[in-house]
Amino acid sequence: MAQKGKIALVTGATAGFGHAIALRLVREGYRVVATGRRQERLEALAGQVDTGRIMPFRLDMTDLSAVRALPESLPEGWREIDVLVNNAGLALGLEKAWQTNPLDWEKMISTNVTGLVEITRALLPGMVARNSGHVLSLGSTAGTYPYPGANVYGATKAFVDQFMRNLRSDLLGKQVRATTIAPGLCGGSEFSQVRLGDKSKADAVYQGTAPLLPEDIAETVAWVLGLPAHVNINHVEMMPTCQASAGLAVDRTMLG
Template sequence: MTRKQPQTVLVTGATAGFGHAIALLLAQQGYRVIATGRRQERLEELAAQAKGEILPFKLDMTDAPALAALPQSLPAGWQEVDVLVNNAGLALGLEKAWETNLQDWQRMIATNVTGMVEITRALLPGMVARNWGHVVALGSTAGTYPYPGSNVYGASKAFVEQFMRNLRSDLLGKQVRATTIAPGLCGGSEFSQVRLGDATKAEDVYKGTHPLLPEDIAQTVAWVLSLPAHVNINHVEMMPTCQASAGLAVDRTMAE
């Protein structure tokens, strides 16, 4: 089964980073893109910059009523969303679990987990009814490989991975695909600055490295969407060549 473009794609978190790059590239490739985020002025700038069709649409991923009403809230001609790119998410802090700010945990869960499942639940019935669609979720290698201070962020990305696996099982027999993309070290976005709250510390994260960039993630999303309808990419894990998973940590002082 094939479907001609233009398809309508909704990208969450499109005001910066991955979402911004994904929206730009997909619009350039002929998709009709609904770019969502909390900063309307950023969305307007994105739409003006794009060489293609982008609809800026202000949306807060922690606003449950707005997410539930999304299909009916979109303008006429944009309500049939073929592709949902669940990109919106954030990491806050690197403190150990007993030192962290509980509000940071709650905000990560509200955005990375609750918001993601609520918007998916809002748009998925339309895809199933039309028997056509694709849900792409941005996970992270942090959902697989733990590291100190990742606690709830890593857990939220592990949730994304398992949710998408189960979503794929539910969709068996439907022409609706489900894909998780899990990047490792990525620069060129607001991620580390938001997490650390300090531009200098954020820059230090990438010193001496050649990290992945938002454009690399956008190319991967575009590739996944471009494949024939009978091909479902379940999971893509990607790292820069300067990164690898570390070995298991061992504390050698406890026996002293």
């Protein structure tokens, strides 16, 4: 369903999911405010489509004053955001909880949790006032299925799940939708390289697999947004066919 004239704001649009989602939504007829910290990448993204379809807007999700001022900071004609795609987020490290750098925990929480709720709070009043809109947040299967080293990252994504469920409850009676998309193993982005700090280690994560790709996530976003206004998709969990939840771990050395 073409969304001519509607405006979507996509966070973390400099690479990976956000980049693919921004391009996919332009194809759907949206004008897109593409945010991120790397202005040159945002400019390059805008250069891939017709002039005026993507507006690059530099935004650091950990800069709370900038996030809170966002609605008034956008240029005239770009302020009535119809769709917010909360994509910006990151994972850092795979160390056990007692071995991690607390600064990594702080950065994940400030981006994945605080930044997400702050930008939602900044844009939601406009949607409610217009009685129209959609908040779509990228969660993760890590928010449901624990694994060693996921500690705070998994907790931040569990927060996203519960925040969005409660947001949906708050929005009952309003024509504003709320959706979480929770992908599993995904390649084709900077996620693992940022997390592990080493390209060879990041490449090894996907060795022998056919992971989800950013285009798969973008296609799912487009499907959810394109459904009739009376349909709200609460939660989408998606994995590549080469992945499944691992079940419970058991230590068999305790009495060995």
